[in-house]
Amino acid sequence: MKDGREIGGQSGMGQGAGETAYERLFTPWKLGKFEIRNRICVPPLVVFNWGDESGRVSEKSVRHYEALTRGGAGLVIQEATSVSRGGRITCTMLGIWEDGQIEGLSRLARVFHDADMPAILQLSHAGILAEREADRVAPVPYRCVADGAERVGRGLSAEELVRLEQDFIDGARRAIQAGYDGVELHASHGYLLSELLNGRMNQRTDAYAASDRLFFLHVMEGIRRIAPPDFLIGVRLGAFEPALEDGLENAAWFESHGADFIDAFIGCDWAMDLEKPDTFPFNESIYGAKRIRERVSVPVFAVSGISTGRGAEEVLKATGADMAVIGRGSLVNENWGNDVRAGRNPGRCQECARCMWKVDADRCPGHLLLEKERAGQTE
Numbered sequence: 001m002k003d004g005r006e007i008g009g010q011s012g013m014g015q016g017a018g019e020t021a022y023e024r025l026f027t028p029w030k031l032g033k034f035e036i037r038n039r040i041c042v043p044p045l046v047v048f049n050w051g052d053e054s055g056r057v058s059e060k061s062v063r064h065y066e067a068l069t070r071g072g073a074g075l076v077i078q079e080a081t082s083v084s085r086g087g088r089i090t091c092t093m094l095g096i097w098e099d100g101q102i103e104g105l106s107r108l109a110r111v112f113h114d115a116d117m118p119a120i121l122q123l124s125h126a127g128i129l130a131e132r133e134a135d136r137v138a139p140v141p142y143r144c145v146a147d148g149a150e151r152v153g154r155g156l157s158a159e160e161l162v163r164l165e166q167d168f169i170d171g172a173r174r175a176i177q178a179g180y181d182g183v184e185l186h187a188s189h190g191y192l193l194s195e196l197l198n199g200r201m202n203q204r205t206d207a208y209a210a211s212d213r214l215f216f217l218h219v220m221e222g223i224r225r226i227a228p229p230d231f232l233i234g235v236r237l238g239a240f241e242p243a244l245e246d247g248l249e250n251a252a253w254f255e256s257h258g259a260d261f262i263d264a265f266i267g268c269d270w271a272m273d274l275e276k277p278d279t280f281p282f283n284e285s286i287y288g289a290k291r292i293r294e295r296v297s298v299p300v301f302a303v304s305g306i307s308t309g310r311g312a313e314e315v316l317k318a319t320g321a322d323m324a325v326i327g328r329g330s331l332v333n334e335n336w337g338n339d340v341r342a343g344r345n346p347g348r349c350q351e352c353a354r355c356m357w358k359v360d361a362d363r364c365p366g367h368l369l370l371e372k373e374r375a376g377q378t379e
């Protein structure tokens with residue numbers, strides 16, 4: 001979310017003086033049966049050009065997750081991984097739509113376990129935002145403008161929705177076979193699950209209407225049926241889908257249907273009403289997390305624009321959230337958590353109009369600047 005509301009920027013919250021400067025950020029806690037060593041979470045972050053059309057795990061991905069899982073976060077959630085070939089956000093993203101992909105994914109699951117953290121991947125279907133025009137679908141025929149481009153989604157039939165439910169359940173089955181401890185359903189950003197929850201986009205009048213959440217009932221029940229008892233199911237959930245009251249209802253529904261955590265974000269860019277009181281010091285995404293935190297008892301994660309340890313600490317305190325989520329900050333610096341803990345400058349995302357990780361990760365200006373600053377310090 002490019003919003004110019006970076007939390008912890010030059011205007012105030014600089015880096016802390018090491019771990020002792022924090023009351024909450026470095027306190028351990030439990031997610032299900034898993035010990036989580038601190039409150040720093042790396043969210044799902046697709047790297048766009050490291051794989052190929054097979055959706056299989058590349059050597060570069062393995063190295064990337066080795067670095068991220070050793071970078072000092074308590075939890076790293078693996079990037080959006082497509083449950084079907086037609087559901088790809090980008091044709092080079094990771095996939096979990098066929099059994100041949102399990103072997104590569106099991107390498108990644110081991111990377112998480114070697115770093116002593118649960119392995120959780122994000123199950124995703126791009127819906128109207130699929131890269132290939134022919135794949136674009138929505139709950140009803142729909143047209144929107146996303147990232148400046150018009151997208152047209154074909155309306156899905158009830159039979160297709162039943163098959164898509166199975167794609168999510170099969171994705172979870174493959175994750176279990178690959179050794180993962182949990183999955184996160186990607187129900188945000190205007191992708192298929194976000195569209196299904198959003199009453200402004202999902203104008204169906206059958207059992208798949210937004211308010212009935214039938215798709216989610218089938219997916220949650222289907223995954224629980226095949227999963228081991230302690231398997232984690234989290235949801236990346238738009239707090240404004242389309243309005244805050246709906247997001248809060250959705251969060252409560254997921255909790256009552258067995259979700260283990262809510263990873264809060266905003267919602268569908270083109271079909272949501274953002275809101276927050278003027279007095280709330282952070283952006284709407286963080287406000288949404290605070291409100292969800294007040295509504296549910298399961299752990300809630302807060303994200304968007306957090307750039308320093310001080311900022312993360314203040315967000316945790318202001319929202320009561322269980323995790324401060326560091327997205328682009330972790331792309332700038334995979335070692336973000338360790339650096340904050342040691343009182344070092346963790347670097348800063350430059351809030352590029354288009355994140356270079358969607359184009360060419362090697363050209364991330366925040367990362368290049370940090371490398372330059374560090375080289376300058378050692379000269």
Ligand SMILES: Cc1cc2nc3c(=O)[nH]c(=O)nc-3n(C[C@H](O)[C@H](O)[C@H](O)COP(=O)(O)O)c2cc1C
Pocket residue numbers: 001043044045046047079080122186188236265303304305306325326327328329355357358
């Ligand atoms: C390159 C890139 C890839 C992303 N991929 C995903 C993804 O796979 N799944 C997801 O839920 N969010 C994804 N996001 C959103 C981030 O997880 C995060 O919520 C967002 O960047 C805001 O947090 P930040 O301000 O700390 O970066 C992505 C963001 C970026 C910049």
Ligand code: SF4
Pocket residue numbers: 328329331332348349350351352354355356357363364365366367
């Ligand atoms: S390319 Fe790097 S500096 Fe630019 S938005 Fe992405 S993470 Fe931030």
